[in-house]
Amino acid sequence: MQDGNNEDLCDYKFMMFNGECKCVFVCADRNSGLRVNFYDVNWNLLPFIRHYPNTDYEIPKPRNLENMLEIANKLASVLKNPFVRIDLYDINDNIYFGEYTFYPGGGLEEFTPLEWDYKMGGWLNLKK
Numbered sequence: 001m002q003d004g005n006n007e008d009l010c011d012y013k014f015m016m017f018n019g020e021c022k023c024v025f026v027c028a029d030r031n032s033g034l035r036v037n038f039y040d041v042n043w044n045l046l047p048f049i050r051h052y053p054n055t056d057y058e059i060p061k062p063r064n065l066e067n068m069l070e071i072a073n074k075l076a077s078v079l080k081n082p083f084v085r086i087d088l089y090d091i092n093d094n095i096y097f098g099e100y101t102f103y104p105g106g107g108l109e110e111f112t113p114l115e116w117d118y119k120m121g122g123w124l125n126l127k128k
Contacts, residue, residue, distance in 0.1 A: 011098065012062060014072035014086045017123040021072055025050075026059050041069060048116040051109035062090045071095060082124050 011027040023046060025038045035055040038046040043061040045054075062068065072086045079100070087098030111117040 009089065009091070010059065010062070012068060012088050012090065013101075013104075014068070014076075014088065015104075015120070016072060016076035016084050016086060017120075018082055018125045019073065019076045019080070021069055021076075022120070022123050028055050028059060046116075049112050050116075051105060064090045064093065064095055068095055071097075075100070082126055 009030075011030075013025045013027070014021050015023045015025070021041055023038050023040055025036055027034060027036055029035045034052050036050065036052040037054050037059055038048065038050070039059075040046060043065065045058075068088045068090065071088060075086050075097075076084055081102065083102065085101040085104050087101065089096040089098060111120075
């Protein structure tokens, strides 16, 4: 899944709410049917799905997670937006920037259970 081998490349997406990472999701199995797992910043699998099913296997915590969190925090602090998703890749112990995304899934991808849509919305502070 990573480290530049022939398997699918893991795409780590850091969900930044008012400059703080609240969760990370990983896109996996792009070549065989996209699967998405959401994790908290301690790499605990979160109990919901958003539009795409979870993998049926554990995605290992990236070796460079702490460095990636630090980079995501720095990038988010420059923008000062209430929300941004920052995409990073960890390939052969090198961290690469993918993109900023302000409206993942166009804001239309459904959550199961629905309560997680509200929970994430509650992480936003629009008064800042």
